[in-house]
Amino acid sequence: MNDSAADDRSGSVDSGSPGAGEGTRAVRAGLPEAVKHEPTLPGPVFAAHYHLPGEPTGPYAYGRDENPTWTHLERAIGELEAPGRDDVETLVFASGMAAVSSVLFSQLCAGDAVVLPGDGYQALPLVRSQLEAYGIEVRTAPTGDDAQLGVLDGARLLWIESPSNPGLDVCDIRRLVGAAHARGALVAVDNTLATPLGQRPLELGADFSVASGTKQLTGHGDVLLGYVTGRAPETMAAVRRWRKIVGAIPGPMEAWLAHRSIATLQLRVDRQNSTALALAEVLREQPEVTGLRYPGLHDDPAHKVASQQMRRYGCVVSFTLPTRARAERFLEALRLVDDATSFGGVRSTAERRRRWGGDAVPEGFIRFSVGAEDPEDLVADVLRALEESAG
Numbered sequence: 482m483n484d485s486a487a488d489d490r491s492g493s494v495d496s497g498s499p500g501a502g503e504g505t506r507a508v509r510a511g512l513p514e515a516v517k518h519e520p521t522l523p524g525p526v527f528a529a530h531y532h533l534p535g536e537p538t539g540p541y542a543y544g545r546d547e548n549p550t551w552t553h554l555e556r557a558i559g560e561l562e563a564p565g566r567d568d569v570e571t572l573v574f575a576s577g578m579a580a581v582s583s584v585l586f587s588q589l590c591a592g593d594a595v596v597l598p599g600d601g602y603q604a605l606p607l608v609r610s611q612l613e614a615y616g617i618e619v620r621t622a623p624t625g626d627d628a629q630l631g632v633l634d635g636a637r638l639l640w641i642e643s644p645s646n647p648g649l650d651v652c653d654i655r656r657l658v659g660a661a662h663a664r665g666a667l668v669a670v671d672n673t674l675a676t677p678l679g680q681r682p683l684e685l686g687a688d689f690s691v692a693s694g695t696k697q698l699t700g701h702g703d704v705l706l707g708y709v710t711g712r713a714p715e716t717m718a719a720v721r722r723w724r725k726i727v728g729a730i731p732g733p734m735e736a737w738l739a740h741r742s743i744a745t746l747q748l749r750v751d752r753q754n755s756t757a758l759a760l761a762e763v764l765r766e767q768p769e770v771t772g773l774r775y776p777g778l779h780d781d782p783a784h785k786v787a788s789q790q791m792r793r794y795g796c797v798v799s800f801t802l803p804t805r806a807r808a809e810r811f812l813e814a815l816r817l818v819d820d821a822t823s824f825g826g827v828r829s830t831a832e833r834r835r836r837w838g839g840d841a842v843p844e845g846f847i848r849f850s851v852g853a854e855d856p857e858d859l860v861a862d863v864l865r866a867l868e869e870s871a872g
């Protein structure tokens with residue numbers, strides 16, 4: 482953990498945002514100015530169109546372009562992704578994939594080259610074939626050891642996912658950004674796993690921070706959402722235009738639920754991440770567990786780089802059990818942990834990743850998302866399930 486990390490955690494004053502520690506910032510993020518008799522966080526605005534007599538000026542004209550509930554949420558996310566900076570813009574989307582696609586498809590044209598992680602989110606191969614169908618060259622390299630450096634020449638955009646999902650490898654974002662910018666390439670970072678409280682890609686030099694808000698940002702497993710935060714007005718205008726023409730917009734109810742959830746983001750992230758570390762430390766002692774990964778473990782291969790750029794290490798722990806059957810029995814034996822995909826929710830989930838076929842992981846590979854249960858209860862449940870699933 483570096484010094485700025487320690488400062489932020491103790492909730493001390495952040496130079497970028499006077500008087501506001503991270504928890505304070507999270508509970509107040511994006512709130513409008515207080516108005517007598519109005520709620521603190523205004524409820525969702527359900528509107529396809531707005532009163533608009535005369536010349537069509539001002540932000541709110543049609544519901545596919547703008548909504549006041551999005552505006553509050555976009556401000557909130559911007560304050561967390563880039564505290565103290567008013568030169569950034571955030572746009573919310575119907576899902577993480579809508580946000581991911583908005584950057585890739587608005588920034589790339591036929592003849593461009595893009596660098597994607599070879600070990601990233603499982604929908605990226607689908608995106609890859611669509612990009613290729615549009616005449617865009619796609620190169621891939623693994624996240625670990627900054628391997629993407631080797632394929633940057635001539636690329637228009639570098640896509641980083643750090644920590645990667647589900648392998649939890651980490652790359653040196655500052656270093657990759659430096660190399661990409663020196664070659665004239667833009668850089669986008671998928672910040673889903675870290676959340677803006679774990680990592681702030683724009684401060685590491687990236688042009689875009691992109692994330693699925695479906696995961697820990699909203700954290701209750703009941704909302705799909707995505708966002709893009711970016712700093713260059715022209716590139717963000719292209720992302721906005723993409724949202725308008727594709728129409729992948731969040732409903733006002735989802736946007737409002739997301740904003741409501743951000744108020745507890747620091748509480749959830751601190752609880753879930755510290756339990757994830759405790760669970761990883763216990764799993765490390767189990768002989769049947771191999772390939773254990775958690776960037777917050779001091780001896781994890783990713784820890785050194787992670788500690789230079791992350792302030793919190795996430796709620797996902799990955800490990801491998803000896804066989805597929807053992808992994809299935811383990812998942813079945815868990816009582817406090819739902820066998821379900823996705824991650825980041827207040828209720829722990831785990832799954833055998835190989836069941837989807839996509840990720841290049843062993844049959845017994847488990848992605849475990851740590852929730853907000855009491856750490857002792859969760860660890861006891863896991864140890865009991867490991868024992869019951871043996872033999």
Ligand SMILES: *Cc1c(COP(=O)(O)O)cnc(C)c1O
Pocket residue numbers: 576577578579581602642646671673674692693694695696705706707
């Ligand atoms: C889930 C996820 C996405 C896609 O988000 P959706 O909200 O499911 O569309 C993108 N990137 C990462 C790293 C994810 O985990």
